[in-house]
Amino acid sequence: MSANIKLASSYIDPHKYPPGVAFSDGQYVKMKDAKVSILDWGFLRSDATYDVVHVWDGRFFRLDLHLERFFLNAQRLRLTIPYSQKEVAKILNNCVALSGLKRSYVQVICTRGTSPKFSRDPREAENRLMAFAIAFGSIAGPEQMQRGLHAIVSERVRIPPNSFDPRIKNYQWLDLVCGLFEAFDSDSDVPLLRDSEGNLTEGSGFNLFVVKDRKLATPDRGILEGITRQTVFELCTLEGLDVEKRAVSVQDLMGADEAFVTSTAGGIMPLCKVDAQIIGSGKPGTITTKLTEVYWERHSYSEWTQPVDYSVA
Numbered sequence: 464m465s466a467n468i469k470l471a472s473s474y475i476d477p478h479k480y481p482p483g484v485a486f487s488d489g490q491y492v493k494m495k496d497a498k499v500s501i502l503d504w505g506f507l508r509s510d511a512t513y514d515v516v517h518v519w520d521g522r523f524f525r526l527d528l529h530l531e532r533f534f535l536n537a538q539r540l541r542l543t544i545p546y547s548q549k550e551v552a553k554i555l556n557n558c559v560a561l562s563g564l565k566r567s568y569v570q571v572i573c574t575r576g577t578s579p580k581f582s583r584d585p586r587e588a589e590n591r592l593m594a595f596a597i598a599f600g601s602i603a604g605p606e607q608m609q610r611g612l613h614a615i616v617s618e619r620v621r622i623p624p625n626s627f628d629p630r631i632k633n634y635q636w637l638d639l640v641c642g643l644f645e646a647f648d649s650d651s652d653v654p655l656l657r658d659s660e661g662n663l664t665e666g667s668g669f670n671l672f673v674v675k676d677r678k679l680a681t682p683d684r685g686i687l688e689g690i691t692r693q694t695v696f697e698l699c700t701l702e703g704l705d706v707e708k709r710a711v712s713v714q715d716l717m718g719a720d721e722a723f724v725t726s727t728a729g730g731i732m733p734l735c736k737v738d739a740q741i742i743g744s745g746k747p748g749t750i751t752t753k754l755t756e757v758y759w760e761r762h763s764y765s766e767w768t769q770p771v772d773y774s775v776a
Protein backbone atom coordinates (compact mmCIF):
# COMPACT_ATOMS: atom_id res chain seq x y z
CA MET A 464 0.00 0.00 0.00
CA SER A 465 1.50 3.36 -0.90
CA ALA A 466 1.15 6.16 1.65
CA ASN A 467 0.00 9.59 0.64
CA ILE A 468 3.07 11.58 1.71
CA LYS A 469 2.02 15.11 2.42
CA LEU A 470 1.54 17.18 5.54
CA ALA A 471 -2.04 17.15 6.74
CA SER A 472 -3.41 20.67 6.69
CA SER A 473 -5.58 19.94 9.68
CA TYR A 474 -5.21 16.96 11.94
CA ILE A 475 -8.20 14.71 12.28
CA ASP A 476 -7.98 12.61 15.41
CA PRO A 477 -9.31 9.07 14.76
CA HIS A 478 -9.44 8.15 18.46
CA LYS A 479 -12.39 8.25 20.83
CA TYR A 480 -12.20 9.93 24.24
CA PRO A 481 -14.38 9.81 27.34
CA PRO A 482 -16.33 12.92 28.30
CA GLY A 483 -14.47 15.22 30.63
CA VAL A 484 -12.41 18.39 30.78
CA ALA A 485 -8.65 18.85 30.71
CA PHE A 486 -6.32 21.71 31.49
CA SER A 487 -3.32 22.07 29.23
CA ASP A 488 -1.11 25.04 28.28
CA GLY A 489 -3.24 27.41 30.33
CA GLN A 490 -6.53 26.40 28.70
CA TYR A 491 -9.50 24.27 29.61
CA VAL A 492 -10.42 21.93 26.76
CA LYS A 493 -12.52 18.85 26.06
CA MET A 494 -10.66 15.56 26.56
CA LYS A 495 -10.41 15.04 22.80
CA ASP A 496 -8.59 18.35 22.44
CA ALA A 497 -6.05 17.79 25.24
CA LYS A 498 -2.72 16.99 23.61
CA VAL A 499 0.84 16.35 24.72
CA SER A 500 3.82 16.95 22.46
CA ILE A 501 5.59 13.80 21.23
CA LEU A 502 8.80 15.61 22.21
CA ASP A 503 7.73 15.98 25.85
CA TRP A 504 10.14 14.09 28.14
CA GLY A 505 7.05 12.91 30.00
CA PHE A 506 6.02 10.96 26.90
CA LEU A 507 9.47 9.93 25.65
CA ARG A 508 11.05 9.01 28.99
CA SER A 509 8.20 8.68 31.51
CA ASP A 510 9.85 11.77 33.03
CA ALA A 511 6.92 13.03 35.04
CA THR A 512 5.11 12.77 38.30
CA TYR A 513 1.38 12.80 38.83
CA ASP A 514 -1.33 12.43 41.39
CA VAL A 515 -4.93 11.28 41.39
CA VAL A 516 -7.67 12.53 43.66
CA HIS A 517 -11.33 11.71 43.46
CA VAL A 518 -14.52 13.70 43.75
CA TRP A 519 -17.44 11.90 45.35
CA ASP A 520 -20.92 13.44 45.33
CA GLY A 521 -19.50 16.85 44.53
CA ARG A 522 -16.72 16.84 47.15
CA PHE A 523 -12.95 16.37 46.77
CA PHE A 524 -11.64 13.66 49.13
CA ARG A 525 -8.36 14.47 50.91
CA LEU A 526 -7.31 17.01 48.28
CA ASP A 527 -4.71 18.64 50.55
CA LEU A 528 -2.87 15.33 51.10
CA HIS A 529 -2.80 14.63 47.36
CA LEU A 530 -1.49 18.10 46.54
CA GLU A 531 1.16 17.95 49.28
CA ARG A 532 2.38 14.60 47.90
CA PHE A 533 2.35 15.95 44.33
CA PHE A 534 4.41 19.05 45.18
CA LEU A 535 6.86 17.06 47.32
CA ASN A 536 7.36 14.49 44.55
CA ALA A 537 7.92 17.19 41.92
CA GLN A 538 10.61 18.62 44.17
CA ARG A 539 12.20 15.16 44.57
CA LEU A 540 12.40 14.92 40.76
CA ARG A 541 13.67 18.50 40.41
CA LEU A 542 10.55 19.49 38.53
CA THR A 543 9.18 22.99 38.94
CA ILE A 544 5.41 23.10 38.90
CA PRO A 545 4.60 26.38 37.16
CA TYR A 546 1.70 27.13 39.57
CA SER A 547 1.30 27.39 43.34
CA GLN A 548 -0.50 24.67 45.32
CA LYS A 549 -3.51 26.98 45.68
CA GLU A 550 -3.57 27.61 41.93
CA VAL A 551 -3.39 23.88 41.18
CA ALA A 552 -6.31 23.29 43.58
CA LYS A 553 -8.28 25.89 41.59
CA ILE A 554 -7.34 24.28 38.26
CA LEU A 555 -8.58 20.89 39.49
CA ASN A 556 -11.77 22.49 40.77
CA ASN A 557 -12.32 24.15 37.40
CA CYS A 558 -11.78 20.90 35.44
CA VAL A 559 -14.42 19.17 37.58
CA ALA A 560 -16.81 22.15 37.53
CA LEU A 561 -16.57 22.51 33.73
CA SER A 562 -17.11 18.76 33.28
CA GLY A 563 -20.20 18.93 35.51
CA LEU A 564 -19.19 15.55 37.00
CA LYS A 565 -20.30 14.81 40.56
CA ARG A 566 -18.19 11.63 40.82
CA SER A 567 -14.88 12.14 39.14
CA TYR A 568 -11.35 10.75 38.72
CA VAL A 569 -9.09 13.77 38.67
CA GLN A 570 -5.47 13.53 37.59
CA VAL A 571 -2.77 16.20 37.73
CA ILE A 572 0.56 15.72 35.95
CA CYS A 573 3.83 17.61 35.85
CA THR A 574 6.09 16.55 32.98
CA ARG A 575 9.69 17.55 32.31
CA GLY A 576 8.29 19.16 29.15
CA THR A 577 10.16 19.92 25.96
CA SER A 578 13.45 21.69 25.38
CA PRO A 579 13.42 24.09 22.43
CA LYS A 580 16.54 22.47 20.88
CA PHE A 581 15.62 18.86 21.79
CA SER A 582 18.66 18.86 24.04
CA ARG A 583 19.51 15.78 26.14
CA ASP A 584 19.94 18.00 29.21
CA PRO A 585 16.81 17.78 31.39
CA ARG A 586 17.64 21.16 32.91
CA GLU A 587 16.81 22.82 29.60
CA ALA A 588 13.29 21.48 29.40
CA GLU A 589 10.36 23.67 30.32
CA ASN A 590 8.26 21.81 32.87
CA ARG A 591 4.54 21.59 32.17
CA LEU A 592 1.39 21.09 34.17
CA MET A 593 -1.65 19.25 32.87
CA ALA A 594 -4.78 18.01 34.57
CA PHE A 595 -8.04 16.35 33.72
CA ALA A 596 -11.36 15.28 35.21
CA ILE A 597 -13.24 12.28 33.82
CA ALA A 598 -15.93 10.03 35.30
CA PHE A 599 -14.93 8.12 38.44
CA GLY A 600 -13.77 4.58 37.75
CA SER A 601 -12.82 1.81 40.14
CA ILE A 602 -10.22 -0.99 39.93
CA ALA A 603 -12.98 -3.32 41.17
CA GLY A 604 -16.37 -3.23 39.48
CA PRO A 605 -19.60 -3.98 41.43
CA GLU A 606 -19.35 -7.75 40.82
CA GLN A 607 -15.69 -7.83 41.94
CA MET A 608 -16.59 -5.79 45.04
CA GLN A 609 -19.14 -8.47 45.95
CA ARG A 610 -17.09 -11.58 45.26
CA GLY A 611 -13.71 -10.02 46.04
CA LEU A 612 -10.81 -9.51 43.65
CA HIS A 613 -8.75 -12.44 42.42
CA ALA A 614 -4.99 -11.82 42.25
CA ILE A 615 -1.89 -13.60 41.09
CA VAL A 616 1.53 -13.26 42.65
CA SER A 617 3.58 -12.22 39.65
CA GLU A 618 7.02 -13.63 38.91
CA ARG A 619 8.03 -10.07 38.11
CA VAL A 620 9.94 -7.98 40.66
CA ARG A 621 8.59 -4.46 41.27
CA ILE A 622 11.08 -1.76 40.24
CA PRO A 623 13.43 -1.68 43.25
CA PRO A 624 13.68 1.43 45.47
CA ASN A 625 17.39 1.73 44.72
CA SER A 626 16.49 2.13 41.03
CA PHE A 627 13.67 4.60 41.58
CA ASP A 628 12.08 5.97 44.76
CA PRO A 629 8.62 4.36 44.73
CA ARG A 630 7.24 7.10 47.01
CA ILE A 631 7.29 9.30 43.91
CA LYS A 632 4.11 8.57 41.99
CA ASN A 633 5.38 7.70 38.55
CA TYR A 634 4.70 6.20 35.15
CA GLN A 635 7.31 3.37 35.43
CA TRP A 636 4.35 1.10 34.96
CA LEU A 637 5.50 -1.60 32.54
CA ASP A 638 6.18 -4.14 35.30
CA LEU A 639 2.61 -3.54 36.51
CA VAL A 640 1.08 -3.62 33.02
CA CYS A 641 2.93 -6.85 32.14
CA GLY A 642 1.72 -8.19 35.50
CA LEU A 643 -1.86 -7.30 34.54
CA PHE A 644 -1.54 -9.36 31.35
CA GLU A 645 -0.16 -12.26 33.43
CA ALA A 646 -3.21 -11.94 35.71
CA PHE A 647 -5.65 -11.90 32.77
CA ASP A 648 -3.91 -14.97 31.27
CA SER A 649 -4.73 -16.82 34.53
CA ASP A 650 -8.34 -15.58 34.60
CA SER A 651 -7.48 -13.31 37.52
CA ASP A 652 -8.14 -9.61 37.98
CA VAL A 653 -4.91 -8.07 39.24
CA PRO A 654 -1.22 -8.82 39.86
CA LEU A 655 0.73 -8.48 43.11
CA LEU A 656 4.44 -7.83 42.68
CA ARG A 657 7.22 -8.81 45.07
CA ASP A 658 10.53 -7.17 45.88
CA SER A 659 13.93 -8.78 45.32
CA GLU A 660 13.68 -10.45 48.75
CA GLY A 661 10.40 -12.09 47.86
CA ASN A 662 8.18 -9.88 50.03
CA LEU A 663 4.97 -8.45 48.64
CA THR A 664 5.00 -4.80 47.56
CA GLU A 665 1.95 -3.51 45.68
CA GLY A 666 -0.12 -4.13 42.57
CA SER A 667 -1.35 -2.31 39.49
CA GLY A 668 -2.42 0.94 41.13
CA PHE A 669 -3.04 -0.20 44.71
CA ASN A 670 -1.56 -1.02 48.11
CA LEU A 671 -2.13 -4.27 49.98
CA PHE A 672 -3.38 -5.06 53.50
CA VAL A 673 -3.67 -8.44 55.24
CA VAL A 674 -5.69 -9.14 58.40
CA LYS A 675 -4.84 -11.91 60.89
CA ASP A 676 -6.46 -12.27 64.33
CA ARG A 677 -7.99 -8.77 63.91
CA LYS A 678 -4.52 -7.22 63.34
CA LEU A 679 -3.77 -5.50 60.07
CA ALA A 680 -0.43 -5.38 58.29
CA THR A 681 0.72 -3.64 55.11
CA PRO A 682 4.08 -3.65 53.29
CA ASP A 683 6.45 -0.98 54.55
CA ARG A 684 8.91 -0.89 51.64
CA GLY A 685 9.10 -0.74 47.87
CA ILE A 686 5.71 0.93 47.56
CA LEU A 687 3.91 4.15 46.80
CA GLU A 688 2.69 5.41 50.16
CA GLY A 689 -0.93 5.66 49.09
CA ILE A 690 -3.31 8.28 50.45
CA THR A 691 -5.96 5.56 50.77
CA ARG A 692 -3.45 3.46 52.75
CA GLN A 693 -2.88 6.50 54.99
CA THR A 694 -6.65 6.90 55.33
CA VAL A 695 -6.93 3.23 56.41
CA PHE A 696 -4.37 3.93 59.20
CA GLU A 697 -6.56 6.79 60.42
CA LEU A 698 -9.75 4.71 60.16
CA CYS A 699 -8.05 1.92 62.15
CA THR A 700 -7.25 4.40 64.93
CA LEU A 701 -10.91 5.50 64.95
CA GLU A 702 -12.12 1.88 64.98
CA GLY A 703 -9.59 0.72 67.61
CA LEU A 704 -7.80 -1.66 65.24
CA ASP A 705 -4.06 -2.40 65.28
CA VAL A 706 -2.19 -1.89 62.04
CA GLU A 707 1.46 -2.53 61.40
CA LYS A 708 3.77 -1.48 58.55
CA ARG A 709 6.21 -4.35 57.99
CA ALA A 710 7.49 -6.89 55.48
CA VAL A 711 4.51 -8.94 54.27
CA SER A 712 5.31 -12.35 52.81
CA VAL A 713 3.29 -14.43 50.38
CA GLN A 714 2.70 -16.87 53.30
CA ASP A 715 1.24 -13.99 55.38
CA LEU A 716 -1.21 -13.33 52.56
CA MET A 717 -2.10 -16.98 51.93
CA GLY A 718 -2.69 -17.55 55.65
CA ALA A 719 -4.61 -14.31 56.25
CA ASP A 720 -8.16 -14.20 57.62
CA GLU A 721 -8.90 -11.34 55.20
CA ALA A 722 -7.09 -9.21 52.68
CA PHE A 723 -7.90 -6.03 50.78
CA VAL A 724 -6.30 -3.52 48.46
CA THR A 725 -6.54 0.27 48.53
CA SER A 726 -6.54 2.98 45.87
CA THR A 727 -8.06 6.36 45.11
CA ALA A 728 -9.51 4.49 42.10
CA GLY A 729 -11.94 2.38 44.14
CA GLY A 730 -11.21 2.95 47.84
CA ILE A 731 -11.01 -0.27 49.88
CA MET A 732 -11.49 -3.41 47.77
CA PRO A 733 -11.68 -7.00 49.08
CA LEU A 734 -9.14 -9.56 47.87
CA CYS A 735 -10.52 -13.09 48.22
CA LYS A 736 -8.37 -15.36 46.07
CA VAL A 737 -4.65 -15.42 45.30
CA ASP A 738 -3.36 -17.88 42.71
CA ALA A 739 -5.42 -20.99 43.54
CA GLN A 740 -5.69 -20.13 47.26
CA ILE A 741 -8.91 -18.86 48.80
CA ILE A 742 -8.21 -16.16 51.41
CA GLY A 743 -10.08 -16.63 54.72
CA SER A 744 -13.72 -17.48 54.11
CA GLY A 745 -13.41 -16.60 50.43
CA LYS A 746 -15.81 -13.68 50.92
CA PRO A 747 -15.12 -10.03 51.81
CA GLY A 748 -14.20 -10.15 55.52
CA THR A 749 -15.94 -8.34 58.37
CA ILE A 750 -13.06 -5.90 59.02
CA THR A 751 -12.72 -5.16 55.30
CA THR A 752 -16.47 -4.55 55.07
CA LYS A 753 -16.53 -2.31 58.16
CA LEU A 754 -13.55 -0.23 56.96
CA THR A 755 -15.13 0.10 53.51
CA GLU A 756 -18.34 1.39 55.10
CA VAL A 757 -16.62 4.01 57.26
CA TYR A 758 -14.33 5.00 54.39
CA TRP A 759 -17.31 5.96 52.20
CA GLU A 760 -19.20 7.50 55.14
CA ARG A 761 -16.26 9.88 55.66
CA HIS A 762 -16.76 11.20 52.12
CA SER A 763 -19.43 13.55 53.43
CA TYR A 764 -17.45 14.73 56.49
CA SER A 765 -16.00 18.21 56.20
CA GLU A 766 -12.62 17.34 57.86
CA TRP A 767 -11.52 15.18 54.94
CA THR A 768 -13.43 16.73 52.06
CA GLN A 769 -14.10 20.02 50.37
CA PRO A 770 -16.96 20.89 48.06
CA VAL A 771 -16.35 21.52 44.37
CA ASP A 772 -17.30 25.09 43.45
CA TYR A 773 -19.49 24.44 40.41
CA SER A 774 -20.48 28.12 40.15
CA VAL A 775 -17.26 28.89 38.18
CA ALA A 776 -18.53 26.88 35.19
Ligand SMILES: Cc1ncc(COP(=O)(O)O)c(C=O)c1O
Pocket residue numbers: 515665666667668669670686687688689690691692725726727728
Ligand atom coordinates in the same frame (compact mmCIF):
# COMPACT_ATOMS: atom_id res chain seq x y z
C1 LIG B 1 1.66 1.82 42.18
C2 LIG B 1 0.58 2.35 43.07
N1 LIG B 1 0.54 1.96 44.36
C3 LIG B 1 -0.44 2.39 45.19
C4 LIG B 1 -1.44 3.25 44.75
C5 LIG B 1 -2.51 3.74 45.70
O1 LIG B 1 -2.32 5.10 46.02
P1 LIG B 1 -3.52 6.05 46.44
O2 LIG B 1 -4.18 5.42 47.60
O3 LIG B 1 -2.84 7.35 46.79
O4 LIG B 1 -4.43 6.17 45.26
C6 LIG B 1 -1.40 3.70 43.42
C7 LIG B 1 -2.42 4.62 42.92
O5 LIG B 1 -2.56 4.86 41.75
C8 LIG B 1 -0.37 3.24 42.56
O6 LIG B 1 -0.30 3.65 41.28
